[in-house]
Amino acid sequence: MTIKTNFGEYPVGNKDAVENFHGNQLVYIAWDDHLGIGPANVFPLPPEMPFAALLEEVIPSVVSPHPDFEKIDWVKAQWILDGESIVPELGKSLTENGVGHKSLLRFKTPGLTGYQGSGN
């Protein structure tokens, strides 16, 4: 369906086009089974940033207060990018790993299912 308008065509626009983010792209990241951390967070990240920086800097900047954080074994982490399982290459860039503008990246940490196993 297209939108009905009173005067001509509805103006084409995209408030969040990648050009508006000063060389960064938006990436949404969520930790499955840890809803106490909340909704996915959104980060403006350089597309050429190595995937490893997500583990080392970006993700800890939000989730490190969680009691499960110290127990994370990143080698075992499972990644779901825009609904598809992936095995990221840590040394390669976000772009090379298929992470695009407004991609949603979820990760699971087998064995860790939140505070007292409650999914929080």
Place this chain on the structure above:
Amino acid sequence: MAKKLNMRKRYEVLTRGLGWEPTYQPKEKVFPQETYEGIKIVDWDKWEDPFRLTTDAYWKYQAEKDKKLYAVIDSFAQNNGHLNLSSASYVNALKIFIQGVSPLEYGAHRGYANLARQFSGEGAQLACQMQSIDELRHSQTQIHTLSHYNKHFTGLHDPFHMHDRVWYLSVPKSYFDDARSAGPFEFITSISFAFEYILTNLLFVPFMSGAAHNGDMATVTFGFSAQSDESRHMTLGLEIIKFLVEQHEDNLEIVQGWIDKHFWRAYRVLGLVSAMQDYMLPDSPMSWKEAWDIYFVDNCGALFKDLARYGLRMPKFHEQATDEAEHLSHQVYTALYQFSHAAAFHTEVPSKEKMDWLSEKYPNTFDKYYRPRWEMYAQMEKEGKRFFNMGLPQLCQVCQVPMSFTEVSKGEPMKLSQRVTEFNGDKYHTCSDGCKDIFDHEPEKYAHAWLPPHQIFQGNCGGAEIPDVLKYYHFNPEDGGDYKGSTDEATWKAAHGLDDQQTTPEKSA
């Protein structure tokens, strides 16, 4: 002396026959918004004002109500009525109200003023004009009532500025902007029917009885003062739906589509109300779930049974809203809790009594899913690490609520609900089937959404650091964060002579 007219005759004389057939310009140029939405009006005279209210009577009633209200407001101020509240933490609900709801009243004022201009039927013009004035009055009486609290508590100083900028206030703002940027018939279906008729009881009844339960007689009084207007608005909402559907058979499908859309939009806004009701009122008269069962499941169920003869059915996705009733307030309030360092209200881990109340009201969900979450936060706080989420949340492209909702209807209440649509080569994320459906219907519109976290990253909100953004919001440093240790708490304790361990004054007999 001329003979006095009876009521019905007076109403006719004072409301109809005020218009004229334009001759300098064609009618469609004088009323340029009336046809493009596809709604067909055959005979505007079929419009019935259910109240037969004339302008002179309207002014008289409103003046009487104002006189009473302002007498109460004055005595509340003179007697320092704010000291009789159950707790200063109650004021956080008022903050959300004046930041989130009062600007909507003002938006409704402008919206109905536009309808009074754009509808060519005189009866409808008059009804919309009165509602426009009502809405302005509501926004003013709310500001005047709450200005007393502004003298004593934080976060109440600049609500209209905040409303246009702040992340959690973009939830109500974007809904009203969505309706106001639509055509006149969609606007009236949205605000008069979906919001005022179907859902307004869920906002006003618990909020006003909540005010009464927590000793806030000033708010109770403005609530009562608005109540007779609200029932007029609700009746208008029902009247407009029936009128539209009866005017032309082609209108049915369009109107049903708007009911579907605006029910879901308005419902998502009420997520904030659910959090206010279950968590921010120290003494809650009823839970969100109880209110939903009465005002939506029972009352609206009966309403739509009645509307079936017009061919209308319950709004799409209403089952999901009902499924969510045992989760909504917990999910929304924990999102507010995590980000309250960037808010102009305080949050806190619920007290033991509050948690027990929540267990009792939510036997299927609270102990299993949400009590552990609060216990985790309490533990973190005890270790001196009160949890604040130091990132920015992903918001839904349509409702703009942080995407904390879960797959309740699919039986997976601990899995985030995330939907995505590709449009013109970009991804757009939504929180639910309801919001995705709305996006997919008019993607051109929602691609323009001003999502606060994204705007911060684009550099449009005062700077890159949280203090810069808070300054742009006109927040003061003491406005946000946990209630414990807040200026509000200190003010309250000082006024009641409480020591550090006590939070509420002894109840006097």
